[in-house]
Amino acid sequence: MAETATDLAIAQTASAGEPLRVIAVASGKGGVGKTNLAANVAVALARQGLRVCVVDADLGLANLDVVFGLAPRMSLLHVIRGERRLAEVIVEGPAGVRIVPAASGVEELTALGAADRIRLLDEVDGLDVGLDVLLIDTAAGISGNVLYFTAAAAEALVVITPEPTSLTDAYGLIKVLATRYGRREFLVAVNMAAGAADAETAFGRLARVTERFLGVRLEYEGYVPLDDALPRAVRAQTPVVLAAPSAPASLALVQLARRLGGRPGTGPNGGLQFFFRRLLEEGRG
Ligand SMILES: Nc1ncnc2c1ncn2[C@@H]1O[C@H](COP(=O)(O)OP(=O)(O)OP(=O)(O)O)[C@@H](O)[C@H]1O
Ligand SMILES: [Mg+2]
Numbered sequence: 001m002a003e004t005a006t007d008l009a010i011a012q013t014a015s016a017g018e019p020l021r022v023i024a025v026a027s028g029k030g031g032v033g034k035t036n037l038a039a040n041v042a043v044a045l046a047r048q049g050l051r052v053c054v055v056d057a058d059l060g061l062a063n064l065d066v067v068f069g070l071a072p073r074m075s076l077l078h079v080i081r082g083e084r085r086l087a088e089v090i091v092e093g094p095a096g097v098r099i100v101p102a103a104s105g106v107e108e109l110t111a112l113g114a115a116d117r118i119r120l121l122d123e124v125d126g127l128d129v130g131l132d133v134l135l136i137d138t139a140a141g142i143s144g145n146v147l148y149f150t151a152a153a154a155e156a157l158v159v160i161t162p163e164p165t166s167l168t169d170a171y172g173l174i175k176v177l178a179t180r181y182g183r184r185e186f187l188v189a190v191n192m193a194a195g196a197a198d199a200e201t202a203f204g205r206l207a208r209v210t211e212r213f214l215g216v217r218l219e220y221e222g223y224v225p226l227d228d229a230l231p232r233a234v235r236a237q238t239p240v241v242l243a244a245p246s247a248p249a250s251l252a253l254v255q256l257a258r259r260l261g262g263r264p265g266t267g268p269n270g271g272l273q274f275f276f277r278r279l280l281e282e283g284r285g
Contacts, residue, residue, distance in 0.1 A: 020131050020132060020133065020134060021132065021133045021134065021154065021155065022134045022136070022152075022153045022154045022155065022275040023133065023134070023135050023136070023153060023154075023155040023156070023157050023187075023260070024057075024135075024136040024138055024149055024150040024152075024153035024155070024156050024157065025037060025038045025135060025136060025137050025138060025157050025159060026138045026146055026150045026156060026157070026158055026159070026173060027138075027140055027158060027159045027160065027166070027169070027170060027173070028140070028141070028142065028158070028160075028166070028168075028169030028170040028171070028172055028173035028174075029140060029160075029161075029163075029165055029166045029169035029170065030139075030140030030141065031140070032140075032159050032160065032161050032166055032191055032192070033159055033161070033191035033192060033224070033230075034058075034137055034138065034140075034159050035058065035063055035064055035067055035137050036067060036230060036234065036239075036240070037159055037189060037191060037224065037253070037256075038054055038064070038135045038136075038137040039054065039064060039067045039068055039093075039097075039137075039239045040239045040240055040241045040250070040253040040257075041135065041253060041256060041257045041260060042054045042093075042097045042133075042135055042239075043093075043094055043095045043097055043239045043241050043242060044241050044253055044254045044256075044257030044258075045132075045133055045257045045260070045261050046095040046096050046097045047095050047241075048257065048258065048261060050132040050133050050261055051096075051098075051130055051131050051132045051133070052096075052097050052098070052131070052132065052133045052134075052135065053090070053097070053098040053099070053100060053127070053131050053133070053134050053135070054093075054097060054098070054099050054100070054134075054135045054136075054137060055076075055099075055100040055102060055134065055135070055136045055137065055149075056099065056100065056101050056102045056137055057102050057136050057137060057138050057139070057146075057149045058102075058137055058138060058139040064099060064101070064137050065091075065099070065101055066234075066237060067234060067237065067239060068093040068094065068097075068099060068237070068239065069093075069237030069238060070091050070093060070099065072089070072091045072099070072101040074088065074089040074101070075089060075100075075101040075102055076089065076100055076101065076102045077102075079120065079123060080116075080120065082116065082119065085123060086100075086123040086124065086127055087127070089101065090127075094238070094239060094242055095242070098131075120276065121276055121277065124275075124276045133261065134275070136149050136150075136153055138150055141169075142172060142173050142176050146173075147176060147177065147180070147181070148279065149279070150173075150177060151177060151180075151181040151183070151278070152275050152276075152278035152279040153275060154275065155185075155187060156177065156183060156186050156187065157186075157187040157188070157189060157221065157260070158170050158173065158174065158186050158187065158188050158189075158218075159188075159189050159190075159191055160188060160189075160190055160191070160202060160203070160206060161190065161191050161192040161193070161202070162190065162192070162193055162194070162198050162199070162201070162202040166202075167202065167205055167206050170188075170206055171206060171209060171210065174186055174210050174214065174216060174218075175210075175213075175214055178210075178214045178215075178216045179214070183216075184215070184216055184217060185216070185217050185218075185219065186210075186216065186217070186218050186219070187218075187219050187221045187260070187263075188203055188206065188207075188218045188219065188220055188221060189221045189222055189223065189224065189256055190202050190203055190222075190223040190224070191223070191224045192224070192225075192226040193223045193224070193225055193226065194225070194226065195225065196223065198223075199222075199223030200220070200223075203218070203220050203223075206218060207220075221256060221259050221260060222252065222255055222256040222259055223252060223256075224249050224252040224253055224256065225248045225249055225252055227240075227247055227248050227249035229243070229244040229247035229248075229249055229250065230247075230249050232244070240253065241253050241254060
């Protein structure tokens with residue numbers, strides 16, 4: 001699609017009061033680039049005119065703040081405990097991207113009583129008004145936390161690399177989400193690819209097995225090349241799309257954001273309330 005047409009679609013999405021998109025970024029294998037992808041796509045979407053928030057749901061080593069060069073002092077845990085309002089723990093990153101540091105708190109989420117659940121949903125309701133896209137940066141693997149957040153999100157973006165281990169781990173994640181949670185559609189981005197052909201080959205491999213053995217459809221969202229500018233940007237604690245805008249990885253990330261942002265949302269299944277409701281209900285089961 002032409003860039004201008006996509007941009008127009010994004011602008012219309014932003015202005016037409018479309019429901020919020022909730023997209024979980026997950027992978028199976030660790031270190032494939034989820035956090036960097038989430039952070040950079042967030043910044044790129046924000047610069048394309050969307051209001052974006054990223055939740056750091058990697059409860060082990062929360063490193064979204066590192067990529068953004070932030071040092072938040074409060075997290076979702078304070079909100080769950082009723083010590084702070086959601087608006088108070090959200091920190092603002094580059095390009096106006098809002099970040100919800102999670103650090104910990106999922107165990108607390110699952111143990112909330114009815115009154116606290118309602119209080120949290122009220123908090124979330126207020127946030128919903130000012131957002132177009134919510135990205136959830138999850139941890140690696142298929143631990144309870146990852147499944148918990150990914151199952152609750154309306155859309156799942158699975159990040160893979162061309163490495164065979166990344167493909168088998170992604171397959172494992174997709175399998176659990178498909179068989180246990182009934183998810184039938186996944187978005188896929190290939191990171192650290194040598195080029196377009198390399199990325200498409202990796203995607204094709206995964207798509208064939210998920211289709212054949214799980215009856216699951218994968219949608220290719222694009223790829224990000226292996227690029228030294230990325231680790232350099234991490235060291236500088238600035239998202240690469242800002243630190244090195246003309247680097248190949250940055251151009252690809254902006255492209256990926258355009259495609260993601262231009263996709264139609266999932267309608268009534270989107271939305272922040274819906275996401276948190278599912279999250280809270282999931283915790284009970
Ligand atoms: N396209 C790329 N080219 C080169 N290096 C990259 C690329 N993408 C990510 N990296 C590097 O890979 C490392 C891991 O990236 P990142 O932390 O985003 O992965 P992750 O999937 O979030 O990891 P975890 O599973 O631990 O949460 C980072 O140090 C980053 O610099
Ligand atoms: Mg990460």
